[in-house]
Amino acid sequence: MENENIITQLSIFVSNEPGRLAAIAGILKEFKINVKGLNLAESSEFGILRAIVDEPDKAYDNIRSRGVIVKKTDVIGIKMKDAPGSLFDAADVLGKAGINIEYGYAYSGRNLDYLFVRVDDTEGAIGILKKAGIELVKRSEI
Amino acid sequence: MAFWNKEIETMPRAELEKLQLSLLKKNVRTMYDSSKFIHDRMKSVGISPADVTDLKTFRKIPFTVKTDFRDNYPDKLFVRPYEDLERLHVSSGTTGKPTVVGYTRKDLDDWAESLARGMVSFGMSKRDLIQNAHGYGLFTGGLGVHYAAEKIGATVLPASTGNTERQIQLMRDLPVTAFAGTPSYLFHIAEVCEEKGIDIQRDTKLRLAISGGEPWSESMRTKIQDRTGIRMHNCYGASEFYGPSFLECEKQCGLHTWADICYIEILDKNGDQCAEGERGEIVITMLQKEAFPLIRYKIMDISSLTWEKCECGRTHPRLMRLSGRTDDMLCVRGVNVFPSQIESVIGEIPFLSTFYHITLENKNYMDDMVVEVELNESSLKEDMTELLKRTRFVEDKLKNVLSISAKVKLLLPGTLKRFEGKSQHVTDNRRDDW
Numbered sequence A: 001m002e003n004e005n006i007i008t009q010l011s012i013f014v015s016n017e018p019g020r021l022a023a024i025a026g027i028l029k030e031f032k033i034n035v036k037g038l039n040l041a042e043s044s045e046f047g048i049l050r051a052i053v054d055e056p057d058k059a060y061d062n063i064r065s066r067g068v069i070v071k072k073t074d075v076i077g078i079k080m081k082d083a084p085g086s087l088f089d090a091a092d093v094l095g096k097a098g099i100n101i102e103y104g105y106a107y108s109g110r111n112l113d114y115l116f117v118r119v120d121d122t123e124g125a126i127g128i129l130k131k132a133g134i135e136l137v138k139r140s141e142i
Numbered sequence B: 001m002a003f004w005n006k007e008i009e010t011m012p013r014a015e016l017e018k019l020q021l022s023l024l025k026k027n028v029r030t031m032y033d034s035s036k037f038i039h040d041r042m043k044s045v046g047i048s049p050a051d052v053t054d055l056k057t058f059r060k061i062p063f064t065v066k067t068d069f070r071d072n073y074p075d076k077l078f079v080r081p082y083e084d085l086e087r088l089h090v091s092s093g094t095t096g097k098p099t100v101v102g103y104t105r106k107d108l109d110d111w112a113e114s115l116a117r118g119m120v121s122f123g124m125s126k127r128d129l130i131q132n133a134h135g136y137g138l139f140t141g142g143l144g145v146h147y148a149a150e151k152i153g154a155t156v157l158p159a160s161t162g163n164t165e166r167q168i169q170l171m172r173d174l175p176v177t178a179f180a181g182t183p184s185y186l187f188h189i190a191e192v193c194e195e196k197g198i199d200i201q202r203d204t205k206l207r208l209a210i211s212g213g214e215p216w217s218e219s220m221r222t223k224i225q226d227r228t229g230i231r232m233h234n235c236y237g238a239s240e241f242y243g244p245s246f247l248e249c250e251k252q253c254g255l256h257t258w259a260d261i262c263y264i265e266i267l268d269k270n271g272d273q274c275a276e277g278e279r280g281e282i283v284i285t286m287l288q289k290e291a292f293p294l295i296r297y298k299i300m301d302i303s304s305l306t307w308e309k310c311e312c313g314r315t316h317p318r319l320m321r322l323s324g325r326t327d328d329m330l331c332v333r334g335v336n337v338f339p340s341q342i343e344s345v346i347g348e349i350p351f352l353s354t355f356y357h358i359t360l361e362n363k364n365y366m367d368d369m370v371v372e373v374e375l376n377e378s379s380l381k382e383d384m385t386e387l388l389k390r391t392r393f394v395e396d397k398l399k400n401v402l403s404i405s406a407k408v409k410l411l412l413p414g415t416l417k418r419f420e421g422k423s424q425h426v427t428d429n430r431r432d433d434w
């Protein structure tokens, strides 16, 4: 069975032309894609819009049908009870286990804050975080 | 007016043409006997050396082209054994393989002779100290100018390329009177001097320059001369001849070629001989070359030729300013770059697609080359660190092949404009009206 703590993130590639980001936002709106978390990484030539959505597979197909380059990436969602403390705990256990955090971004939910992180060993990281008593987001909770 | 070799340089045209034809016949005979390449080419059109009694018959010999060097890489065109060769030079080829040229003792002497005549023609002498900012090494520029300057007894400062600060310091501290380098580099030096409050006319003894290795214009000459007080003389050549070979005299009215060293044809689009003064494609035959044959070589440059006697008294034909290329070769910071070289580097890298575009700019008075290339969708990574690594990787690969650096921009698939038919791979935004 697939690990229920692996969250599928959509990585949408956006070229740095005026209006491209607005066009992507338009597509998300058109298909009523519910965005739970968002992050934009940029190089000088293009950007990557990282999004956590409620139905990633469907959203993936919808976005692709508009000719936009999109990839699925596995991330982990960490529940943040008290932000600075939780962030330190998570980073600390992963660091000690030699797992590298490639990037992360926060999302403030109605009841709780989340930190989505991309690591170089997703399964390994999930095991270690759980063992350390850190609460993770389940796929069904998105 | 001083001459290096007055007798030959001022020989009446009729005598010169006689001498040229006799050297041509001798060269064709030698190469027919020693070069399988030339032998086969002449056989293919049914001509033997005995038939070559005039220029008309000579012009039936098939052309030699750049790809002949690639196809005969590295040294299959050489007709002399290595024990007879004293030097090799290597320049970039159109794709992958470079062009290797060899020199016998006589070839090196003739090369220096050709340039020595030119240097004296614009007023250089043994009293000059020349700062040679052409690259020393595999390229012909550095050593070519070096040995010719020594031949006329001038003092050479082999500064080679780069390190503008040191170049400027040297020309201020030493009594440097002449400079050799690309015109854009001299312009760059003038810019830096101005920024530092250095007045070239007041703070240096520079008065003469050999400027070649890249195309430049009359307006650029006027601007740099007015600004620096340095008289600039155009230079032309290619490693297949010897290297930089022909210079302008002090009258600055075209490149003095030497009829006892080469025979130059100018051809129109149909391959017919152009009238004197008419622009067309340069086809050159080296008359005294020993290491390998260069007979009816299409150098792919466009110019015109005149036999009109120069005001300086020299009788040999002059090549007018070059005006473009018949192929897609680019000249970037004095280095020849073929888009096909860039294309072959891109083709070997799996994470790149085949879509690319080259843009040339010279905003900072130095050429900048930007290569935009689309990433391959299937190997697209969402990792920015990896993207940066890949960018550096492509830049390193390009530098290895081109010998000059280019800025690489990796783009998303589908970003570059698509063209129907022949792709437009190059945008040249360089200005020559500084």
Ligand SMILES: [Zn+2]
Pocket (backbone or CB within 6 Å): B121, B249, B250, B251, B256, B310, B311, B312, B313, B314
């Ligand atoms: Zn002259």
